[in-house]
Amino acid sequence: MTHETSPLNASQPDIDLALFGALGDLALRKLYPALYQLDREGLLAESTRILGLARQDGDNEAFRGKVADALKKHVQSGEQDQDSLERFMNRLEYLKLDFSSVEGYEAIRQWRQGARRPMTVYLAVPASLYGPICRHLEDSGSLDDDTRVVVEKPIGHDLASSREINDAIGEVFPESRIYRIDHYLGKETVQNLIALRFANPLFGTQWNQNHISHVEITVAEQVGIEGRWGYFDQAGQLRDMVQNHLLQLVCLIAMDPPANLDADAIRDEKVKVLKALKPFTGDDLDRNVVRGQYTAGTSGGKSVPGYLEEEGANKESRTETFVAMKTEVANWRWAGVPFYLRTGKRMPEKLSQIVIHFRQQPHYIFDPDQRGLAANKLIIRLQPEEGIALQVLTKDSGLDKGMRLRPGPLHLDFNSAFPKSRIPDAYERLLLEVMKGHQYLFVRRDEVEYAWHWIDQLIAGWEARDTPPRRYPAGSWGPVASIAMITQDGRSWYEDY
C-alpha cells in the first residue's frame, strides 16, 4: 500500500470490470480516478482487468493515453505516482462496440474466456441503453451466474419509464446482482449519518418530533449545467437532484433503526420513509414548493450567462434549476416536523449540509433578552469540507458577563480530526462495495419507484398549474420566495457558513 491509513477496508476483491461508456464524462471525470485510487491503495487484485467499451475508433494504446490524460486532470498531482499509474494503465484494454446492436458482443465473451473471477458490468451510458445492453450481453453468452451490473441515475423520467427500465434489467439480472448508484450514498458524511444516529445514544434518544423542531437540507451547486443542456432541460433540478440524492438524505435522516446493517434491513427502513412522505395537494404546492431558474449573474467572481442563454438553450424553456420545498414524513416519529429542502445550480458556493434543529428547553431560566438565541443545532456538512458540528449554548467567559449565554460549536472536522486518513471520493467507496458484492449503499428497485411516485404527483401539480419558474440571478441563494417560504414559519435557512 502506498498510502498511510486507508479508510477503505483493506481487502482485494478479484474481478473483471467491463465499463460501457468508457470515454464519456462520468468515466473520465469520476470512474478512472476512483479506480486508480483503489489501485494505489492496494485494493485491486493483481489480476483485475478493466475493459473499456465505447464506439470511437481506437486501440489499447490510444485508450490508455486518454485515460492517462483524464487522470492528470482529475487526480491531485501529489497522488499521481509513477508506479501506481503504470500498474493501473496495464490493466486497461479497449473494445470498440456499438452498444445498441448484438453484433460485436461476442468479443466480450472471448475476453472473459478462461477467467475465473466474476465480472462487473458498469453502464455509464444513458438509461435507454440499460435494457438493450443487458439483453445483448445475455444473448452473446457473455454473462455468468455471478456477473453484477451497475447502473447510474436517473433511472427513467417518471415512474412508468423507470419501471420499464427496471423490468428490462430485471429480465437478465436478479435484484441481488443489480447495483443502482446514487453517488451521495458513497459520500463519507452520508455514511456517517448511520453511525451518528445509531451508535450514539445521545442522538438516538432525541431523534424524533419530541426533540427536533425542523430539519433543513441544502444541496447548493456553484456550477451551472456544464454543457449538459440536452440532458438537463429534459430533467430539471427536481428529477436530477431531488428524486435521488435529496430523498436519499431524507431517508437516512428519517428512517427508523434497521435491525442490522444488512442491505435489505436498511433499504426496508428507507422505503418506509418514502412511503410516508406527504403528497402535495392543492394550494400546498403554491405555498410549500418554489421552482426557480437562474438568470445571468456572477459566479466565482466571473459573469455567467442565464440558463436560457446557455449553449444550445431553448429560450422558451421553463425547466427549473432550483427547487425549495417544505415537506413532512407523516409517521409517528416525525409528525409535525417540517423538512425544508433546497437545491439549485449557480448558487454562491458549493455547499451540501443537513441541519437538525432541536427544540428549545420547555422552561427558560436565563436572561429574557437572550431567549431568542437559537436552540441546539446539529450541522452535518457533506461538502465542500466534511464534518459534523453541534451548536451548543455555553456561558460567555469574563468576570463582567454574569450568566450570559454564547452559542458556539462542538466541532468535528474529519480532515483535522483524522489527518492520517484520506477521505475517499464517493465513487471509490461505491466501486469497492460493488466489487465486494455489498449492496447496502445501493438503491433497491422499490426505493426508486416510491421516490418517482412521490415526484410524479408533484410534477403533475406543476403541470396542471403551468406557472413559470421564478427567476434568480446566478450567484444568489435562489428566488426570494424560497426565503419567504421558511420565514413565514418564523425560521430561516441556516447561513453560518
Ligand SMILES: NC(=O)C1=CN([C@@H]2O[C@H](COP(=O)(O)OP(=O)(O)OC[C@H]3O[C@@H](n4cnc5c(N)ncnc54)[C@H](OP(=O)(O)O)[C@@H]3O)[C@@H](O)[C@H]2O)C=CC1
Ligand atoms: N456525468 C455525470 O456527472 C453523471 C452522469 N450520470 C449518469 O451516468 C451515465 C453516463 O453519463 P455521462 O458520462 O455524463 O454521459 P456521456 O454522454 O458523456 O457518456 C456516455 C457515453 O456512452 C457512449 N454511447 C452512447 N450511446 C452509445 C452506443 N449506442 N454505442 C456505444 N457507445 C455509446 C457515448 O459515446 P459518444 O461519445 O460516441 O456519444 C459516451 O461516450 C448517464 O446515465 C448519466 O445520467 C449520473 C450522475 C452524474
Ligand SMILES: O=C1O[C@H](COP(=O)(O)O)[C@@H](O)[C@H](O)[C@H]1O
Ligand atoms: O447527479 C448529479 O450530481 C451532481 C452533483 O454532485 P456533487 O457530488 O458534485 O454534489 C449534479 O451537478 C448533476 O447535475 C447531477 O446529475
